[in-house]
Amino acid sequence: MELIFLGTSSMVPTKERNHSSLLIIYDGEGTLVDCGEGTQRQLKIAGIKPSIISRILISHWHGDHVFGLPGLISTLSATDYNKPLDIFGPRETLKRFEFMEKAFVFDRKIELNIKEIEKGMIVETSQYYIETLPLEHGITSLGFSFIEKDKRKINMKAVKKYKIQEGPLLGKVQMGEEIEWKGKKVSADELSTLIRGKKITIIADTVPTANATILAQDADILVCESTYASDMEEKAEHHNHMTAKQAAQIANVANVKKLFLTHFSARYSNPHILEDDARDIFNNTEAAYDFKRIKI
Numbered sequence: 539m540e541l542i543f544l545g546t547s548s549m550v551p552t553k554e555r556n557h558s559s560l561l562i563i564y565d566g567e568g569t570l571v572d573c574g575e576g577t578q579r580q581l582k583i584a585g586i587k588p589s590i591i592s593r594i595l596i597s598h599w600h601g602d603h604v605f606g607l608p609g610l611i612s613t614l615s616a617t618d619y620n621k622p623l624d625i626f627g628p629r630e631t632l633k634r635f636e637f638m639e640k641a642f643v644f645d646r647k648i649e650l651n652i653k654e655i656e657k658g659m660i661v662e663t664s665q666y667y668i669e670t671l672p673l674e675h676g677i678t679s680l681g682f683s684f685i686e687k688d689k690r691k692i693n694m695k696a697v698k699k700y701k702i703q704e705g706p707l708l709g710k711v712q713m714g715e716e717i718e719w720k721g722k723k724v725s726a727d728e729l730s731t732l733i734r735g736k737k738i739t740i741i742a743d744t745v746p747t748a749n750a751t752i753l754a755q756d757a758d759i760l761v762c763e764s765t766y767a768s769d770m771e772e773k774a775e776h777h778n779h780m781t782a783k784q785a786a787q788i789a790n791v792a793n794v795k796k797l798f799l800t801h802f803s804a805r806y807s808n809p810h811i812l813e814d815d816a817r818d819i820f821n822n823t824e825a826a827y828d829f830k831r832i833k834i
Contacts, residue, residue, distance in 0.1 A: 549804075550804040555802065559603075564686075572604070592621065593624040626660055628655065666684060685738075690711065737756065745778050764780055768781045782823075
């Protein structure tokens with residue numbers, strides 16, 4: 539699993555920071571979370587082919603999170619993209635796509651599967667699932683958790699001890715099932731170790747809310763908006779945003795392992811002031827930057 543920051547600014551981009559977007563790559567498949575203006579150029583700079591993207595998660599419909607959608611869809615339509623593109627967004631997403639197609643002249647040749655979501659599990663595969671909960675931002679805004687399923691690693695010493703051949707029995711062990719071998723029942727725990735799956739939570743634009751903490755519970759990585767420093771808490775509240783310190787409070791309460799701050803106001807040419815602000819509450823904090831890559 540790899541997490542790539544493609545844009546870490548808020549409403550106004552800077553020379554160093556593009557509008558909001560990040561990409562999760564799992565087993566060669568890309569999940570794009572938000573698609574701010576210039577996202578496809580960021581992909582090119584990062585050396586990532588847009589065709590890797592299988593789905594887009596839209597947190598909300600403010601322009602700095604979605605202005606890149608028409609361009610990215612046009613680019614995919616002009617390539618050999620040969621699969622449906624799944625798009626998940628809050629209520630009114632279908633209507634907004636209709637407006638977008640009326641506003642822009644572009645030849646869409648790819649299939650779009652657009653789904654409006656509210657809460658709960660929205661995607662499940664054999665390897666991972668994605669959950670969402672609503673946030674509070676003045677308009678409907680969503681947070682997301684990308685959760686890898688637990689896996690079992692076969693203990694080869696134990697397998698050799700029991701003299702079990704590779705095949706269907708070990709397949710059952712990897713599924714966590716008890717097996718019977720030479721008239722004796724053997725538990726999955728005797729033959730394997732449970733490896734906890736990794737969890738990434740993305741909290742987009744919001745004021746502090748209980749759902750942000752619920753979504754982030756026990757996450758390995760929390761990516762959280764932190765538009766302002768704590769000395770501007772009133773301004774943050776007025777604009778339905780959070781401070782870096784408030785993001786850290788969520789990380790602390792939710793038992794997060796690592797916090798990455800993002801969605802910075804353009805007033806901060808150096809985000810270390812936000813980083814230091816958050817570390818007063820949660821030490822394992824880092825300010826994200828465009829093109830930062832994290833392998834998990």
